[in-house]
Amino acid sequence: MADLEGHFDRTIARDQRIEPRDWMPDGYRATMVRQIAQHAHSEIIGMQPEGEWITRAPSLRRKAILLAKVQDEAGHGLYLYSAAETLGADRAELTDKLIEGRQKYSSIFNYPTLGYADVGVIGWLVDGAAICNQVPLCRSSYGPYARAMIRICKEESFHQRQGYELLLTMMKGTADQRAMVQDAVDRWWWPSLMMFGPPDDASPNTARSMAWKIKRHTNDELRQRFVDMTVPQAAVLGVTLPDPELRWNPERGHHDFGAIDWSELQRVISGDGPCNAERLARRRAAHEDGAWVREAAAAHARKAAARAAREPQEVAG
Amino acid sequence: MSPERATEHPAAAAAAEPGNAYEALNEGDDPRWAYGTGFADPLAGVDTRVPSGVDAADLAGYCLMLGDDALVMSHRLQEWCTRAPELEEEVALANIALDLLGQARLLLSRAGAAEGAGRDEDALAYLRDPGGFRNVRLVEAENGDFGHAMARLLVFAAWRLALLDRLAGSRDPVLAAVAAKGVKEVAYHRDYAAGWVVRLGDGTAYSRERMAAGLAAVWPLVPELFARHEVEARLAAAGVAADPAGLRAEFDQVLDQVLTAATLARPPERPGPVRAAGRAGEHTPALATLLAELQSVARAHPGAAW
Numbered sequence: 001m002a003d004l005e006g007h008f009d010r011t012i013a014r015d016q017r018i019e020p021r022d023w024m025p026d027g028y029r030a031t032m033v034r035q036i037a038q039h040a041h042s043e044i045i046g047m048q049p050e051g052e053w054i055t056r057a058p059s060l061r062r063k064a065i066l067l068a069k070v071q072d073e074a075g076h077g078l079y080l081y082s083a084a085e086t087l088g089a090d091r092a093e094l095t096d097k098l099i100e101g102r103q104k105y106s107s108i109f110n111y112p113t114l115g116y117a118d119v120g121v122i123g124w125l126v127d128g129a130a131i132c133n134q135v136p137l138c139r140s141s142y143g144p145y146a147r148a149m150i151r152i153c154k155e156e157s158f159h160q161r162q163g164y165e166l167l168l169t170m171m172k173g174t175a176d177q178r179a180m181v182q183d184a185v186d187r188w189w190w191p192s193l194m195m196f197g198p199p200d201d202a203s204p205n206t207a208r209s210m211a212w213k214i215k216r217h218t219n220d221e222l223r224q225r226f227v228d229m230t231v232p233q234a235a236v237l238g239v240t241l242p243d244p245e246l247r248w249n250p251e252r253g254h255h256d257f258g259a260i261d262w263s264e265l266q267r268v269i270s271g272d273g274p275c276n277a278e279r280l281a282r283r284r285a286a287h288e289d290g291a292w293v294r295e296a297a298a299a300h301a302r303k304a305a306a307r308a309a310r311e312p313q314e315v316a317g
Numbered sequence: 318m319s320p321e322r323a324t325e326h327p328a329a330a331a332a333a334e335p336g337n338a339y340e341a342l343n344e345g346d347d348p349r350w351a352y353g354t355g356f357a358d359p360l361a362g363v364d365t366r367v368p369s370g371v372d373a374a375d376l377a378g379y380c381l382m383l384g385d386d387a388l389v390m391s392h393r394l395q396e397w398c399t400r401a402p403e404l405e406e407e408v409a410l411a412n413i414a415l416d417l418l419g420q421a422r423l424l425l426s427r428a429g430a431a432e433g434a435g436r437d438e439d440a441l442a443y444l445r446d447p448g449g450f451r452n453v454r455l456v457e458a459e460n461g462d463f464g465h466a467m468a469r470l471l472v473f474a475a476w477r478l479a480l481l482d483r484l485a486g487s488r489d490p491v492l493a494a495v496a497a498k499g500v501k502e503v504a505y506h507r508d509y510a511a512g513w514v515v516r517l518g519d520g521t522a523y524s525r526e527r528m529a530a531g532l533a534a535v536w537p538l539v540p541e542l543f544a545r546h547e548v549e550a551r552l553a554a555a556g557v558a559a560d561p562a563g564l565r566a567e568f569d570q571v572l573d574q575v576l577t578a579a580t581l582a583r584p585p586e587r588p589g590p591v592r593a594a595g596r597a598g599e600h601t602p603a604l605a606t607l608l609a610e611l612q613s614v615a616r617a618h619p620g621a622a623w
Contacts, residue, residue, distance in 0.1 A: 290402020
């Protein structure tokens, strides 16, 4: 036992990967399952706010881009659930935990999308914040998660650029469109900053997660990085970020920004955001409405296997 | 997955945007990471002039028919997004919807070019009223359950594959190129739907009931697929279009094979002549509702740039 633990500790210390069949502490396993499952849930719930706009996309090119993006999110969910399964979790159980409200997903998806500019702003700010959070996870100590994150980050960066490109196009359009973009930025800016989680002094699990190299930077470090990279992008776009205290601080070499309303984050996390009930209800309905389909597929597979066993030379459909 | 994937992405050009702080992620930037949003231009090197002896208005009308079929069917599949029974089905249905949207874009663009009135794919998709749409009624019917979706997709894909297969030899080089690309995609759509029809038909007692109900709901719309509109008749005679009446034998053969494996009976068909109603712009109220949604944002912002 001491030897197994020693091996685990040395692997972490050498910055090498923990793989599915390696011994790991129960706490590490549980933390990884929870983190990967919440990430998978976020991808799946995250399909909803933008998915609303696929059928209404204002050009066929935008429709194709958005449909492909939402499809990517389903794909991300799939391989994240697979990564969780390498730790002994079961996708069906994780889905049950999600729809019963026993496991969380990113609070950002509990805000509504009120217009097509929201699609662009989600790409720019929400995917941008997600990238800041997720790029360090490509070096996560758990191998399957780290490898999944490399592919996910590449796709997210693509989505981020597509969102930004939509906003650039809209800002060159009508006055009406520019107002739509600014309105969406006003609504999504603060929730995007909250995506990095509570401030470091209120984030109890950060120290252990950093020691295990599950997490590489603190919430506040990542939030600062996001603000610093977003400010010049907002200037190019010609929008105002809704924070009168936002300004460059030459001494720190970073932007200062105003205080975040943490009570709002707490409210949304605890289930009282604008769309929490609606998001879970949609996911639950899809799961329940699809139960007979999944049961049929399993029943058919059993029949086909039984037929194949009776007549081994015949391949059953 | 479709054998052919996007190889060129429209937003790839945005990579060089000023202020982009994510350069670190651009490791070669394989465009397959965002599926289906661009084309390996299937019309590269294709002669896009209207072939001699072909009526341009007929050609435009025919491209609208096939383009509208794809556009409206894609819309019905898009409506499944976040509602599919399993994540694998989310991915597959979106994939099929993307393929059909890609076909629609090429065909509507061809229709606009042949028409010569300056209408592009978006003008045709967003600024026509229901009476201007030329799709078959099969694709506009409202969604039902997953059994209904698979019944419709099987019928649609089996019919369209037979059609595109013949169209690959069209005298119009553009239609031939679009069809050659589409054959590979729709072959996958047909296999996907057939797999589910068999699983649901030969699954549980309940799924068998749902699958049979889905087929029964879709079947009254089948005969129209093989009715010949005058534009199709003229263009088929000119070697440009596929004669819809000539597709029935292949369709029946495929459906019989799938339904046998699914242990389901083919629903009865009402005898007698059937008009190409959708092709003539005669639609059910379902299309008006669908278009009201599809066109809502585009029409709310005249003069906007997207």
